Amino acid sequence: MNEYSKNDSFAGLLRAQQGEAVNISPSDHSTEQPGSSSLDIYTSHFGLTERPFSLVPDPDFLFWSDVHRRAYTMLEYGIITRAPITLITGEVGAGKTTLVHHLLKKLDGGVKVGMISNAHGSRGELLRWVLMALDQPANPESTYVDLFSEFQTYLIDEYSQGNRVVLIFDEAQNLSRESLEELRMFTNINSNKDELLQLVLVGQPELRDIVGRADMRQFAQRVAANFHLTAMDAKTVRKYVAHRLDVAGAKRNFFSPTATNLVYEVTGGVPRLVNQLCDLAMVYSFAKQQKSVTQATVQRVLDDGAFFGASDLVNKDDLLR
Template sequence: MYEQFYSLTGAPFSLLPDADFLFLSRRHSRAVNMLEYGIFTQAGFMVITGDVGAGKTTIVRRYIKNAAQDVRLGVISNPTSVSGRLLDWVCQAFDMEVAPDQDEARLYHQFVDFLVKQYATGKRAVLIIDEAQNLNAEKLEELRMLSNVNNEKDQLLQIVLVGQPELLEILKKPELRQFVQRISVHCHLDTLTPAETMAYIYHRLSIVGGASNLFDDRACATVHFFTGGVPRLINLLCDQALVYGYSEDQTRISSQIIAEVAQDRDASGLSPFLKWPSGLPFYETAPEIEGILREVHRALSDEAKL
């Protein structure tokens, strides 16, 4: 819709978790490296957590896209629908045929044979479970028992759990203390800093050929105010701001347009964005925005000194 007007080759702020758009903030870069390190060093369990919209799934998509040829991947992306035996779902994630009403002991041996064959051909089996906060303690304990196929020398199965902070609360339960002892890697994704929010916006624009000044510094600071640095909310706000700008023939996105989008959503009663201080009109040089700008410029100045 607005792509041609702003000379873009595509939509820069899609809500879909596209690995090509992954922005490597300090925490995101660490999560990527920790995940790759854990799999390379045959860690049994790895955990990546973060709030809704923090970019967890995008990191997983990046790993899946770039996975080495010696990795056999199985992915469960919606464990909410997992009912009955978890082993059935794990086998299906690896494209194994599971006969209806198959005896659990026989299925377990079939799965172990599958892992041994992968290992014999030089492949590592990696199971990734996204939205893992939807697994209860019983299912997590099943995963721990399943990991017993590993021995002291060889990791036949590596498991990556990706989930919201609620997953950590589940893992703190006393009955899961043995599970926690097997977690070799854990990384939590924080929200973006003001400077990272600006870099994130410029990064996504650059991928689709957008001008770096399409969003000026003050507009980026306003985006950070209303989104708190949550990547998904940044995408949502910036995408709608481009629609507003296009509809008004604005060649640049100003902080006023950003605020208008956020306040229109607030007026609708369906806003995921943070609220502007009650009773105060929005203006570009408001102390709330100036404070974020100063933090951005301070961070950029410190970075330039390194």
């Protein structure tokens, strides 16, 4: 029998989130950090130091599945070998940005990094995005030739100081063909064995499709390192959930095996969706003052329509392609 009666309402959950439905003594807040919101109130209930399933990319929670380890190795390979272009693709929420943030923490001072997210516009506007990411001036009145000259001068100056420049484009699937061609032209600044500039493109699977087109052959030839990050399988999801709980200070894995299996079935093993559903399940368990998350808890989240990620899911085979 489902642990929730049909008469249970979501209003009770909302009151619990606002601290109205559950009596909590001052000592129960001992694990909360100053400034934490009422939405984090379940951390003390489960004996945690922080929320284990936040949707914000956090390298401290990085789980090294086999596929993530291979993807990161390819990222490192691209940087170390000074590959002109490194391409990392994967489904929405697969963990691409988290890997990039981990890489940024490991780079030494001799690497100057410009991070560009959702760049768009004409080629001149793309160059402005690049200069701003490198903390360089980009005068609105400057012509494209002026901007390119400033960019090239910057690269040469950094090279003369023993530095190299890496531009990382997140959500690169949104770049137009014209923009991608412009990025290829940037790599022409490199000469002989001297690599002044490296590009890392991170994006969704369609980026891989774009680069594979016949009219993108010249761009593809500059891609010296690439990897496609797939979703997690059921076994990996179980390890992933346990890992996130452990990092957050849990003394045990309080997600039942059947609960984790249902999470996998619904999310297809996409990390961001796993985080979202697990977080909601923990809120539901907290509202019922339960110390474990069961399959029935996860099912109630789904039945209530609280998991918005479910509306975006396609066939699981598509998620794992």
